[in-house]
Amino acid sequence: MSSRSQQPGQIWDAALGELQLQVARPAFETWLKDTDGVAHQDGEFVVGTANAFVSEMLEHRMYPLIERAIEHVIGEPISVRFQVITQSGIAGDGQSEAASRAGDDSERQLTPSAPLQQPATFAPPPSLNSRYTFERFVVGKSNELAHAAARAVADNPGNVYNPLVMYSEVGLGKTHLLHAIGQQALAKGLSLIYATTEEFTNEYIRAIREGKTEEFRQKYRSAGLLLLDDVQFLIGKEQTQEGFFHTFNALHMSNRQIVITSDRPVSSLKILEERISSRLSGGLVVDIQAPDLETRLAILRAKAEQMGVKPGKQVIELLGARIYRNIRELEGSLNRVVAYADLMQRPLDAELVNQVIADAQDAGERRQPSEQEVIDAVSAHFGVDRTTLCGRKRDKKTALARQVAMYILREDAAMGATAIARALGRKDHSTVLHGCKT
Template identity: 45%
Template sequence: MQAKKFLKGRNGMSEKKSSSIESQWQKVLEKTDGIIHEDVVNAWIAPSVPVSLEGNELVLAVDLPGRKQYIESRLGALLGDIVQQALGPDFTFRVIVDPEAAVKKKPAKKEKVPPTEKNTVENPSAGEMTAAETVEYPTQGSLPLAPSDDTHATAPDDITTLNPKYTFDAFVMGRSNQFSYSMAKAVADAPGLPSHNPLFIYGGVGLGKTHLMHAAGHKILANHPEKRVLYIASTDFTNEFIRSIREKSMDAFRKKYYSIDVLLIDDIQFFAGQEQTQTEFFQTFNKLRDNGSQIILTSDRQPQDVKDLEDRLISRFAGGVVVDIQPPEFETRVAILQKKAQSEEVDIPEDVVTYIASRVDSNIRELEGALMRLIKYASMMRMPIDETTCIAALGNYLRGEKGRRITMEMIERIVCTHFKVTSDDIRSTKRSNDIAYPRQIAMFLCHELTEVSWPTIGGFFNRDHSTVIHAHKKIQNLTDSDAATKALIESLTIQIKGI
């Protein structure tokens, strides 16, 4: 790996002193070879700027709090060892956030490709490619601009347009998504920076990953109307790739994707197991990043947790900024419901908003779905929107949501009440049928109604996992063969889900 060169000289620092600090920093960068992956170095460490070397402490400036946090939490110990190897055993380093200092570094110099009709793209912010990486690019007119809100209707079929509803203004920010929101805005304000490329957003279903992706695309287009932005689902990318192979049109496929300025790919986890697709996307990824194009990806899990995904892709994805979105906390759920009601031009009483927000905590999609169900129910039944109507409209729905928060303690309490035994009894070593049977019922329900593992259930009841498996099998057989047991399980399940 070639160490990056930095701008010598900085306000308030002599040229000679700055040069000395830079030379020390270059030693550190060179020492990372073979210790930290090159992609990680280029994405997280190399963009840091050495601003002082007082005593034995090297101070590095970075542009964002997220970068500082990542370096300290993920790379701190390793980088500390490298600093000592490069500068001496008594040296340490410290990271500060100073955007003004961080932007003063020069980008790595690369040999320019001579402009020709085939490789010239009218994109002033695009990076430069080395001669060895020359590819044939289409001219500006070969790929239409990603349409703004007023051009959706005329967009060509092979360009997936941005959803006009998914903007930053429409996104409700809270503690659960603050960092991912901030990073998406940072990328939108300065697309193509190596430190932000790619932006990888992961989280559960319906939490706003796609919304943030589209919002970044809209913001980039607003700031740079000349840029070509393409949003596509990973499955559509795969289908288009397969079609191009079948129709022998791979040149056109590559020219299209290699000339994109901003590529947004949703649900990247569906590339898993698709070997040819992964190979093609790896090449596409490298070309776009080398060309200074911004890449934004979403997934339901972080890169290293996507099974059957090539290590080289995992490395590329993790080499940018990886952010997650968690389920919204109560205050954010309230704000989401209020914003949705406002967009639907419907007045929702505060107690109704609170009622829904306190019971639906899985994701934004379910939350807004509950509100829309209430609005439609009240309209059809000609009823006022109040808590009574809310319960009538969402009773079963809310019970289902509540069931998702079932705990082993809740199950144990219901079972103990039904059989008139205590928690101490059910967790004891007693083997009499009046205790063993309720215990087996409780174990069965814990497995059926929660996502807790066999060993964890066993630990809760002071049993090993094989005992839990045996109990589950026994109660399952009884449920299948005995109507009374089946009715009992159904009755207890209703009680537990109705808590």
């Protein structure tokens, strides 16, 4: 059969068959499974996707593979375009001309699963922070993937990236995104449960003690969305892990959205039961890094606007130029300067910023050591040369020195796990996260 007589859907199905052999199963399930062939006209093939996030990922990560697969099926050169498909057609100002010419097959739409059912039992409203919305989240290179994934889940809960796992060190915005998903779900009238892992654990233990496990199951398994914060606190709680495992399965099987946060990658949650870790890894796992200078400046400007103050450009740049371990420290520095200006009746200028920063340092802030200084100091203290410290040797003395270096680089040099791994010759930053916690 020639490509001219084949409908776009048939061509794409054949291409998917080839791609399935070339792409890892998790990647295929996440990015390609729910796509569709929409149009084939004038040397262009249009692939329909569920949302803009998927389109962008396919464009940037898989374009060469997809192009080759389609060309192999149709036997001629082709350019590929990715287009978001809604229930009513192609997103935008109506269906594209190319799609309208593609015949009946172009009307195949990506339709979401059945809408989430509301729970039969009453659940109290979740304790979400009203300030944590998507509109107030400052997007930068360090968090854009997590933000896009959270947006996609909020727009189409239960149908994309389920479960969604977001991880980062403390104070970088994962809880903000978790609450933002909840805020949008509530605005749509969907039911949800938001809980920290500590609250989930306490409630589960109380239900067992009071003989109310059936009520606990009914409450959690009837939720439209489950937002669970800090899943790492399940480590070591075997009985609670059992309850979480069955709750997760019940929600996932009924197409209910699950969003989870952690302070480390799923692969580093080693003490969690393997069956839980594998289920968490089966969705989309995204991380949030410490903000770069550009993002720090944007965060300070947004925070100043929320506070109703107008610091000059120099004030923002002076505060943003400092290195912070997390966004809370960054916003705290602005709060401190604004409060000082208000209480002392001083103008909010560069002179005041320098004074407040100097006062904070005099009050106990130490000068931040460099990477080189930390490694040299640790090497001298333990009698281990730099090459050995950054090498693969694992004797007790070297391992201890390396672990101490990791901790100091993180706590005193304010370096992220990825940067520490690179400084010490580690391939995986999860080793650093584990080393800093033991």
